[in-house]
Each structure stands twice: as C-alpha cells, then as structure tokens.
Amino acid sequence: MRLAIMGAGAVGRSVAELAPEYGHDVVGIADSGGSVVDENGLSIGDVFATKDETGTVGTADSAAVLQADYDVLVEATPTTLGDAEPGFGNLVTALDRDRHVVLANKGPVAERYDEVMALAAESAGEVRFEATVGGAIPAIATIEGVGPSRVTAVRGVLNGTANFILTRMAKEGLSYEHVLAEAQDLGVAEADPSFDVEGTDAALKGVIVANVLDGGDYTLEDATVEGITELPTSALDLAAEDGRTVRLIVEVTDDGVHVGPRLVPEHDTLAVSGTMNIVQLETEHAGRLNISGRGAGGPETASAVLADVDRLD
C-alpha cells in the first residue's frame, strides 16, 4: 500500500519507519511546519534527518500530502476536542477521494463518529481506528471478532500516565504532586498533564468504544469524567489496608461512559502496574476477556496503525 502520513510526532514517525517492513511505501509526510511528498516513495531516514535538523519534514504545504497519490491516509495529528480539526478535515479529504483512512488521532471517532461513518458509507475508502484505544492492545479488533452486539460491557485502564502515578503513589506512599513531577521528569507525563490526569484521554477512549458497541451517538459530552488530581495519598493507604488499590477505570455499560478512580482488589486483573493498559470485555457467550499491553508509545501505536492497514480490503 501507498501511505500518506499526517503528523510526524512519535506515532507518525514510527509508522513511517516501520512501513517498509510491513511492505508499504510512504509517499508523503506532513508535520505542523510543512510536508514532503515523493510519489516514488520517500526515504524515511532522509525525511527525519531533515526534520531533526530543520524542525520540519519539508517545505511543501501540508495540503500537498492530502492530494498525493496514496491508498491510505494515516491521520496521526494531535487529538483535539469539539470539531476534532484538523484531523476530521483531513479524513474528509481522503474519503472524498475514495481513499482509506487509518486514525491514530482519537478526535474524529470520539467527537464526530456519526459523521465519520456516514462519510465512510458514501466512500470507497474505509475508516479504521484500532490505535485510538489502548495503543498496542487489539481492543477494537477483538470487539469486532466477538461482535459488538455481543459485548455487554467494557472496563479498562486506558491511560498509562494516570496509572503510572497511581501505581507509584500506592507503592511509595508519595503525594500526587510529587509523583506527577517525577513522571514529568521521566517523560511519562507531559508538561501540561491535564488531558491525562483529569481523565479526558481515558474518556475519549471509552466514548470510542461506546460508539463501536452501539453504532454511534456518543461524544465526550456524554461521558461522566473524574480524574485523579484530587486523590489524597491517604485514600490509597486506606485501600491498601483492605487489600485494595485505586485505578482510573473507564466503564462502558448500558449506563453510558463513566471514568473515575475506583477501588479494585490489589491483585485484580484490572490492577495493571505502571504505564500498562488493560481492556476487559464482558461477552454474552464467551465470558470475560482481558487484554493487557502497552497503551502508548511510538512503535506500539504504530503497530496498531499498521495492523489496521493490513485489515483494509
């Protein structure tokens, strides 16, 4: 396949770097500063040498990538809320041209799922988005395998930053502020961590799952969201005395999408450690399925993107 990649952060870059191993050519890459297109296939090493040197992958306009001759648009620009732009507009451009879209960007399928699916239905291109939920974890593919109508509930730990903080707070008895600063030093939390610690990122993933299970109709506004910023260390200590711990749990049930800190048994399947993620599916005929793995990271998320490319018809 011929891939065009919008976004050259950790995920976009890893997709580009791994694409040849998966048998694909990259014909265009754009970042926020510019773009580069070569319909004979880009030399990925050269592209990122240029980016490392100049700060951008190339001097062309990003629209040049959208108009290149690709089979699949990989949308890996940052997730935005509300109108989900520019990701949504990029998706529209590709579908209008009957090209496939694989999303790493959560915005379009969290905030505008119904529009995305209506556009896909009118296009010869498909839209896939495995990478938007749980990084390397094949959450969407597993739900598709079981059949969305036969998945009765989904629970999970879907934000590695929040989970890292909770794990460290519980293990070391340290305060939220202390562990957050540590996580920022380690690069596990961003300078502005609000998207992760306030539960927004986890909620978007829950909303995407709800859309898959119910065929649409959910946006972030439909989720109830509580983060971990107000959680005192004493709450973790009390939980530990009772053989429990606290995890930021996403729940997708008939009652909608709920995100918040929850007590779970210390050695429960849901109580994954550090930056690990887990998705737990309750199914109608096959009991409970648990899938855990790395929920973020360039190569991990790129693996999910490239698995989606392989699933395109």
Added chain:
Amino acid sequence: MRLAIMGAGAVGRSVAELAPEYGHDVVGIADSGGSVVDENGLSIGDVFATKDETGTVGTADSAAVLQADYDVLVEATPTTLGDAEPGFGNLVTALDRDRHVVLANKGPVAERYDEVMALAAESAGEVRFEATVGGAIPAIATIEGVGPSRVTAVRGVLNGTANFILTRMAKEGLSYEHVLAEAQDLGVAEADPSFDVEGTDAALKGVIVANVLDGGDYTLEDATVEGITELPTSALDLAAEDGRTVRLIVEVTDDGVHVGPRLVPEHDTLAVSGTMNIVQLETEHAGRLNISGRGAGGPETASAVLADVDRLD
C-alpha cells in the same frame, strides 16, 4: 452462511444453537451415531431433542452431511493424534469441494498442518482454527493482527483442567490425586484425564501456535512435554514460601515447543486461576500482549468458531 457441523458434542451443539443469532443456517449435523441434513435449514431444537431421546441426531450416514450443500464445514469431532482422522478426512472432503473449513478439532492443524495448508492453497475454500487454541481467547487472530513474523515468543496456560488442579493444590494444600478426583466430580476433568494432566492437550495448542508463527513443520513429536501427574504438594508449598506458584506453561520460542510445570510469581500475569487460560505474546515492536479468558466450554468455543466464520472471505 450455510453451515454443516461434524460432531455434536458440547462445541458442535453450541455452534448449532448460536448459529441463527450470527445469521447462519445449519444444513447438516453429524455425530458418531448418525446425521441429519436439511438443505432448507435444520430446526436445531428438534435435532437435539432427537439426540437427547435417541442418542443420535439422526439416522442418515455421516457422509450425507459432508456432501450437503454448505458453505462452511465446522469440524468439531474429537481431537485425535497421528493421522488426525476422521477430522482430517472430513477437511479434505470439504476443501476438495471448494468449501471453507473451520476447525474446533486440534488434530488436523497440530498433526498435519503442512498438508492442510497445501490443500487449502489448492482450494477455493479457506481453513481457519481460532477455536483450537485457548477457547474464547482470540489467540490466532491476535497473532495474525501483529503478524506472525513479528511475534518472537508465545507463552501461556492453555489447559484449564491442569490449571484448576494446580490452583486447588496450591490453595488448599491437597494432593494431586485428591484434587483430580474432585475435578472429575465437578466435570472439570474427564474420567480419563491423561490428555489434560499429561500435557498433551497443551502441547497440541503450542504446536498449532508454532505452526502459525513459522508457517508449518511442527507436530506433537516436536514438542517436549511434561505433565503435572508427578507434582508433589510439597513442591507447591515450597514455591508458596517463596511467593511463587506452579503453572503448566506452554512455551513456543526459537527453541521449539516446550510444555511443563514452571515456577511463576504468585501474582504474575501468567498465574491465572482455576480453569482460566492465558496467552502471552512477545512482539517485536509492540511489547508484550496478554490475553486471558475462558479456554474451554461449549458456548465459549463456539464463539471462536463463529468468529472464524465471520472472518471468511
């Protein structure tokens, strides 16, 4: 799709009972005593009322099912070693007629994988076998999603009977013989439990995984297999003193397929309890993926069979 089902035990029966919900018709079912065919679609309730009453689903010869007008043959006769008959022969008949085959029977893909794939390559029919490894766990689909060449090792607990026995021995300090008798009373172990407790069943699953990872060439003879029949309770006590427990682990690595009791940390991801199974994939770019769920049971295994039917082109 029009399904024909060979084998009317727990799995075959569940496939038949769930098929309508998945949008499929069952046009034939055979058990060891006979068969019934209706190319307009069988009434599954009637078929199993007959079986419950007479001991067999019908009076026709089982070959009648193989020659019926179906799209997919579901092979759910008991797993046999060596020549893997009659499952292998049933598969050959279907592929010769350019029909798809979905296996719940492990024999053909454990003992004669290379022949099966050569026959499938010459047929318009496909062969799928998700249900043969880990029951409800989508082990094969997940390996396919990652790409077999990018899975560097697979470990797992793939026999629920052995795991139930080890879990009870460790928890209650009871002997192997005591817990085995209890498991037989509960229906968790069969009257002749050797297939499960000697590691054969787990090894067959490991061999199937090895065939998927390497494109074939493995049979049960290539596996080293040690069961749990000689494991003293004292070994579990010693492990517990050190915060560990014992699990019957299947390992598929560059060194081949190995099955045997292994020490694992008491709360390790691999240390699932009771009849649960787990598959752990080591991947080249996406780290470690763990998938746990029910490894056996009629509806659970039938779910995997019917997911395979949905994956057929």
